[in-house]
Each structure stands twice: as C-alpha cells, then as structure tokens.
Amino acid sequence: MQPAGRALPVALDAMGGDNAPGEIVAGAVQAVRERGVPVVLVGQPRVLSPALAEHGALAEIPIVRAEEALAMDEGALASLRRPRSSIAIACHLVRRGDASAVVSAGSTAGVVATGRLRLRAQQGVVRPAIAVTLPTRPHPTILLDAGATADAKPEMLVQFAHLGVAYAEVAFGLRRPRVGLLTIGAEPEKGNKIAKRAHELLAATPGIDFAGNVEGHDLLTRKVDVVVTDGFTGNVALKTLEGSVRYAFGQLRETIEESPVARFGGMLQRGRLRALSDRLDPEAHGGAVLLGLNGTVVIAHGSSHARGVSGACELAARLSSQGIVSRIGERIAPKSHRPLMTWGGTR
Amino acid sequence: MQPAGRALPVALDAMGGDNAPGEIVAGAVQAVRERGVPVVLVGQPRVLSPALAEHGALAEIPIVRAEEALAMDEGALASLRRPRSSIAIACHLVRRGDASAVVSAGSTAGVVATGRLRLRAQQGVVRPAIAVTLPTRPHPTILLDAGATADAKPEMLVQFAHLGVAYAEVAFGLRRPRVGLLTIGAEPEKGNKIAKRAHELLAATPGIDFAGNVEGHDLLTRKVDVVVTDGFTGNVALKTLEGSVRYAFGQLRETIEESPVARFGGMLQRGRLRALSDRLDPEAHGGAVLLGLNGTVVIAHGSSHARGVSGACELAARLSSQGIVSRIGERIAPKSHRPLMTWGGTR
Structure with missing residues (x-):
C-alpha cells in the first residue's frame, strides 16, 4: 500500500x-502538516470527507x-460485538502491515479490549499495560499500569x-531506567499483598534496576x-494527580482574581503561568501508550482537541519507528526460547 | 483524677x-493557652519537665x-513489644477514663497497632479506619481508609x-452525608474485585446515602x-494529592521567580498566596482520625510542628466531646442486639 522508503502512516480512529x-x-x-507524520483516518467516509475538505x-x-x-460509554464487551468498528479496523491495518501504529481517543476500556482482541499480546506478555508520562523534568516519569488491568497479579507487575x-x-x-514500586511506605513489607509480593519479585529480577518502594x-x-x-x-493515582494539579491552579486563579492588586500581579505573570499550565496539560504529552501488544497503540485523552490528537500521532509514529514492540520482545522472551540461545553460545 | 464538671484532658504522646x-x-x-483544650503529656518526665519549664x-x-x-521507623509489631510506650500509656489513660482522647504524631503503623491493642475495636467494628479531611469548601471532604487496613474486604468498606x-x-x-466509592470509572462495574463488590453492598445498605462511584x-x-x-x-491517593498540590505550588514559585516582572507580580499577591497555601497545608486540618476504636485517636502528621499538634488536640477534644464513638456505635450495633429493642417497642 505504501511505496518503499516512505514511512507507514498512523491509523487514526x-x-x-x-x-x-x-x-x-x-x-x-x-x-501531517506540522509534525510530518503521515496519517490515515479510519471511520465513516461520508462524515470524514467533508471534514477533510474543510481543511483542504x-x-x-x-x-x-x-x-x-464504539460509543464512549461502551465497555470492553462492545469490542466483541463490533468487529468492524473504527478502532478494530485501525488495529487490522497495523496487523496487516498497512499502518505503523494505532491512535484513538475512544473509551479506554474499548480501546484496550479491541487492541487485545485484534493485535493480541506479544509472546510472553500475560497482560498489556497502559503507560502514562508524568510532567517531571528533565524527562517525564513513566507510570504504569494506569488502568488496563484492574486486578493484577504480582507477576504481572514484574512484566509491567x-x-x-x-x-x-x-x-x-x-540507559538504566530506575524502577520504583508504588505502595504505602518505604520499607519492603509496606503495602497490600500484591505490592509486598511484587516487591520480592522485582528485587529478584535481573535486568530491572529496582530502586524499591515509592x-x-x-x-x-x-x-x-x-x-x-x-x-x-x-x-486512581493518575486521576488524583491530574485533579489535584487542576485544583491547585483553580484555587490560585480564584485567589488572584479576588483582589485588584493581586489581579494586577497576575497580569504581570500571565505569559509564564500559561506556559506552565501548558506543560502540565495532559494533552501536551501525547497520550497514554498501551504496551505489550503486537503493535503500538496510543490512547489520547477522551476530551482531546486537535493538538492532543496530533501529539498522540507523533508519539505513536516515534515509538513505532524506534521499535518499542521488538524492544519489549527482547525483554519478555518466553523462557522456553532461552536455552536454545545458551546452547549455541560459548559458555 | 479530674474534678467534676471539668473536661477531661487529651492524652498527648x-x-x-x-x-x-x-x-x-x-x-x-x-x-492549652490558645485553644482552651486541657492536655496531659505522656512521656519521659526528665525530658518533658525542662521543656515545659521553658514555656513556664x-x-x-x-x-x-x-x-x-515507639521509634518512627518501628512497625506494628513494636507495639506488642513495648506495652509501656508513651502511645500505649496514652491509650491506657483513655481506657481508664482519665483522658478524653489520644493524640500522637508517631508512626501511623505504630499508633494504629497500639490503638487496636490497647483500646480495642468498638463492638461490631471489624477493622478501624483512618479518616482524613481534604481541603474542599465550604466543608472538607472525608476520605477513608487512608491506611489502617491495606488489604480490606468489601464488607469492611461498608463499615468504613x-x-x-x-x-x-x-x-x-x-445531615445526610453523601458517600462515594473511590474507583476507576463511573459505571458500577468499573473497578477491581473489591470495589465492584463494595459497590453492590453499599448500594444495598440502609442508612447510607450512596452516590455511586467517584x-x-x-x-x-x-x-x-x-x-x-x-x-x-x-x-496512595492521599499522598498523591498532597504531593501534587505541593508540586503545583513549587512549579508556580519557580515560574514566578524566573523573571523580574513575574516576581514583582508575585509580591503583589504574597498575602493571598500565603493564605491559600496555609489552607492547603495538611497541618492545618488537625490530622487523621483513627475511627472504630473504643476511644478517639487523632494521628498528627509525623512532621508536625506546634501548630499541627495543637490543632490535633483541638480536633480530638471536639470529636470526643461530641460523642463520635457512641455515634459510630449506634450505626454499627451488632445485629443480634437489635431485636431486643424491637420487642420492647410499639411496632
């Protein structure tokens, strides 16, 4: 479908x-125009053609x-009932090799279920996970799983x-990303049963630079x-974080608007405050990534506007071209394959 | 120990x-001086006497x-090993009727374990819970359990x-506080197994104005x-919330200090910003309350200063004098007692 040498497009639901x-x-x-990311739109042509025409x-x-x-309020089961949904077709394009990655701002449950069904988990991956980036500097902090698997086993946390x-x-x-386990105290024995067992497993996993509890x-x-x-x-943590930052800024705005002097002070800061609030805006980060499937899937915020959608497309294209799927494959190769490599080695 | 008519003191660890x-x-x-709350200090006299003397x-x-x-890093087991710890003696004073409530800024795990051991759970209460107040207006929002019982059963959530x-x-x-269940989606079936079952139970519990998932x-x-x-x-949610609000304010401060114009604007707002940051300060709220025991226990922030400690004493005295323990008893009376009341009634 694509001429050789050109990047595959992102399939956008x-x-x-x-x-x-x-x-x-x-x-x-x-x-396409500002980020140089090729895109195919998946959906109803009679709606999409006029919309594209408006942009020329x-x-x-x-x-x-x-x-x-899939409607926004439809759960995971709808993905079984609708094999020809826009998100299912987008996954199909990746599976067939006609697209590099999937981007959707649809319901998270629907995207996760459809992705699992149409792209399947990578070999050795028990459950996929949603990874989000938190706005730390100089580079973001990755939090996962942000909602793909509500009832996870400790072994799954090691895969995450x-x-x-x-x-x-x-x-x-x-180079060697440091990994922390989210729990309720610094000591290894702090947490619920899942976290305590996951701590033991993570501490014993080679290839993971485990820094302990956070x-x-x-x-x-x-x-x-x-x-x-x-x-x-x-x-819960992600939504609490987003809600709390929004709350703090809202309180601040109220405080500044309460008095003319403070309001004047606020005007003097306007540009910088806007830049800060932009940096903390979830849309700025391109969206959540569903990891562990045979294909890159980026889930944009359900309320995304154009900027969030184009950011998600750029992120999807980048992760795909940099080989995130095969990098995961190297880390989670099924154990049964490893002896073959050892036998052929020099040890 | 106390003359009749005078309020019992708060036992402060x-x-x-x-x-x-x-x-x-x-x-x-x-x-004692600013809030009119009588207090007894529980601890080593040779350390406390000079400290009190400094204040006259x-x-x-x-x-x-x-x-x-109990040391700050000692866990729940230490409370068994140290029956004469300051927190254990404070609980003992309440049990004996010589103090109205306990306040401690000690390690949460230690206070919870000692409280359970020395004061015992109220009749019918399976597990105590830590309740904290979040800084909403016009009145705070109560979040519980904030860490007493890491592995809770759905039935416990109904008691919480x-x-x-x-x-x-x-x-x-x-009058009729509205109750929400913290989970990961608005629909009843969203959540992990505990949350889903708790949703069903809460929806079927009389006396609870259940507003569904939050x-x-x-x-x-x-x-x-x-x-x-x-x-x-x-x-996790409480600490994420506190950390996120702190982060947002820190980012804001950085942003304001980056440019002279913005810094001048910040000076014009200084008073109001300080008032806001005070209102969001966890110390301002008096601390967390351990609910469900035969006595009121308030856990102040481990890093509390004088203001946080005195706020915790005031909260403890108020909850105790307003009968929080008996109010809980009325709600969680063991079922076997109820028929007796019905037989004597007119229905």
Whole structure:
C-alpha cells in the first residue's frame, strides 16, 4: 500500500473521543502538516470527507472505511460485538502491515479490549499495560499500569516493569531506567499483598534496576524513572494527580482574581503561568501508550482537541519507528526460547 | 483524677513524631493557652519537665510517665513489644477514663497497632479506619481508609462508610452525608474485585446515602461528602494529592521567580498566596482520625510542628466531646442486639 522508503502512516480512529470527528480530523491535518507524520483516518467516509475538505486536506489524508464505532460509554464487551468498528479496523491495518501504529481517543476500556482482541499480546506478555508520562523534568516519569488491568497479579507487575523500562529506553533514551514500586511506605513489607509480593519479585529480577518502594508523593519528584503498580491503583493515582494539579491552579486563579492588586500581579505573570499550565496539560504529552501488544497503540485523552490528537500521532509514529514492540520482545522472551540461545553460545 | 464538671484532658504522646518532644510540648502549650483544650503529656518526665519549664507551663500541663517510646521507623509489631510506650500509656489513660482522647504524631503503623491493642475495636467494628479531611469548601471532604487496613474486604468498606458518615455528622454537622466509592470509572462495574463488590453492598445498605462511584479527580470537587476506599488505595491517593498540590505550588514559585516582572507580580499577591497555601497545608486540618476504636485517636502528621499538634488536640477534644464513638456505635450495633429493642417497642 505504501511505496518503499516512505514511512507507514498512523491509523487514526476518527470516530473515537468526545470531540470526534471534528477535532480528530483537525488533529490529523496538524499531524501531517506540522509534525510530518503521515496519517490515515479510519471511520465513516461520508462524515470524514467533508471534514477533510474543510481543511483542504482530501489529497493529503486517505480515509479507510469503517461504518461502525464504539460509543464512549461502551465497555470492553462492545469490542466483541463490533468487529468492524473504527478502532478494530485501525488495529487490522497495523496487523496487516498497512499502518505503523494505532491512535484513538475512544473509551479506554474499548480501546484496550479491541487492541487485545485484534493485535493480541506479544509472546510472553500475560497482560498489556497502559503507560502514562508524568510532567517531571528533565524527562517525564513513566507510570504504569494506569488502568488496563484492574486486578493484577504480582507477576504481572514484574512484566509491567519490563514494559516501562523498554518505553523509557526507547522514548527518552535512558540507559538504566530506575524502577520504583508504588505502595504505602518505604520499607519492603509496606503495602497490600500484591505490592509486598511484587516487591520480592522485582528485587529478584535481573535486568530491572529496582530502586524499591515509592509513595504517592514521589510521583512528581523524579525519585525513579518508571513507577510500577496495578491498573486500579495506577488509575486512581493518575486521576488524583491530574485533579489535584487542576485544583491547585483553580484555587490560585480564584485567589488572584479576588483582589485588584493581586489581579494586577497576575497580569504581570500571565505569559509564564500559561506556559506552565501548558506543560502540565495532559494533552501536551501525547497520550497514554498501551504496551505489550503486537503493535503500538496510543490512547489520547477522551476530551482531546486537535493538538492532543496530533501529539498522540507523533508519539505513536516515534515509538513505532524506534521499535518499542521488538524492544519489549527482547525483554519478555518466553523462557522456553532461552536455552536454545545458551546452547549455541560459548559458555 | 479530674474534678467534676471539668473536661477531661487529651492524652498527648510527647515522644512520637519527627519533632518530638520540642514541638509536641510547644503544641501542648498552644492547645492549652490558645485553644482552651486541657492536655496531659505522656512521656519521659526528665525530658518533658525542662521543656515545659521553658514555656513556664509546668503548672498548666501535667506529665504522665512513660519511659519507653515507639521509634518512627518501628512497625506494628513494636507495639506488642513495648506495652509501656508513651502511645500505649496514652491509650491506657483513655481506657481508664482519665483522658478524653489520644493524640500522637508517631508512626501511623505504630499508633494504629497500639490503638487496636490497647483500646480495642468498638463492638461490631471489624477493622478501624483512618479518616482524613481534604481541603474542599465550604466543608472538607472525608476520605477513608487512608491506611489502617491495606488489604480490606468489601464488607469492611461498608463499615468504613458508616464510620465516615458518623464523622461527617459529628464534625461538620452534615445531615445526610453523601458517600462515594473511590474507583476507576463511573459505571458500577468499573473497578477491581473489591470495589465492584463494595459497590453492590453499599448500594444495598440502609442508612447510607450512596452516590455511586467517584474517581481520583473527584476528590477535591465536593462531588460527595465521604469517599470510601481500602487503606492501600486511600493512602496512595492521599499522598498523591498532597504531593501534587505541593508540586503545583513549587512549579508556580519557580515560574514566578524566573523573571523580574513575574516576581514583582508575585509580591503583589504574597498575602493571598500565603493564605491559600496555609489552607492547603495538611497541618492545618488537625490530622487523621483513627475511627472504630473504643476511644478517639487523632494521628498528627509525623512532621508536625506546634501548630499541627495543637490543632490535633483541638480536633480530638471536639470529636470526643461530641460523642463520635457512641455515634459510630449506634450505626454499627451488632445485629443480634437489635431485636431486643424491637420487642420492647410499639411496632
């Protein structure tokens, strides 16, 4: 489908998200024109063609037909009922080798379920995980699982550590990313049963630079590069973090607007405050990455606008071209394959 | 020990906390002089007497001897090994009727374990819970369990709801506090196994105004009055919230200090920003309350200074005088007692 030498396009689910298809199409145009990321839109041509025409982009962005879509409030089961949904077709394009990666702003549960069903887990990966990046500097901190697997086993958390390390290496060029386990105290025996067992396992896993337990207040202090937890705790922590930062800024705005003197002070800071609030905006980070499948899947925020969508496309293209899937494969090769390599070796 | 008509004192663990005994003693003096809360200090007289003398407060604040103390890094087991620790003696004073409540800035695990051992759970209460207040307005939002029981059963979460409702009624005078379950999606089936089962149980519990699921970003939006969760998730959420608010303010300070114009703007806001940051300071809220025991126990932040300690004493005295323990008893009376009341009634 693609001429040799050109990058494969990102398959963008045009029907998923609170602002679909308008902002999704606008994001596709932005990705192509401003970020140089080729995109195919997957969805209903009769809706998407006019939207693309408005941007004068009909010649730049192909459409792949998918008449069905998963609604934002539909859960995981809907992905079984709708094999021809836009997100399913987008996964199919990756599977077939016609796209490099999938991007969707659709419901997380729907994207995860469809991704697992259509792309399947990589060999050796028991459960995929959603990795998000938290806005630390000089590089972000990776938190996973942020919600793919609510009831995780301790063994899965060890795999999540491998997924997160591969992500940190590929996306941020880190050499030996430090991994922390999210729990409720610094000592190894602090936590619930899952966390305590995961601590033991992580401490005994070669290839993981395990820095021990981290707590909720460590998420934004760069104590570690990768924070591992189960999908329930990770999702609660992520949403608490986002809500708390939003709350702090809201309180600040209120405080500044309460008095004319303070308001004047606020005007003097406006540019810098906007830059800061942009940096902390979840949309700025391109979205969450579903790791562990046979293909790169980026889940943009459900309320994404064009900027968030184009950022997600850029992230997906980058992770895919830098080989995140094979990097994970190297880390989680099934054990039964390892002896073959050892036999052929010199030891 | 106390003359009739005078309020019983709060038993303050003088040896617990990062800043013990200096700041604890200063907090006791503040509680007595500025907040009108009678206090007894529990700890080593040879350390406490000189400290009290420095404040000229030897005549105002009695000392109850306890030669041992739990170290901040000692876990729950230490409470068994040290039956004469300052926190154990403080509990003993409440049990004996010589103090109204216990306050400690010691290690949470140590206070919880000692409290359970010395004061025992109220009849019908399976596990105590730590309730904290989040800085919403016009009244705080209660979050529990914030860390007493890391591996909770769904049935315990229903009891935590009763504990939280009693707290909201007693401390904030709410009539029908609305209860939310902390999980990872609005729909009843969203969550891990514990949360899903707890949802079913809460929805079927009379006397609880159950508003359904809440998520991490709802903690500071006053969506509900009481948020219920297991002690692992609650502790992660609380620390994430505190860390995120601190982070947002730190980023803000950096941003303001980066440019002279913005810095000048910041000076114009200084008073209001300080008031806001005070309001969001965990110390301002008096500390966490360990609910479900035969006695009121308030756990002040480990790093508390005098202000946090005196606030914790005031909170403990207020909850005790307003009958939090009996209010919880009314809600969690063992079922076997209820028929007796019905037989004697007119129905």
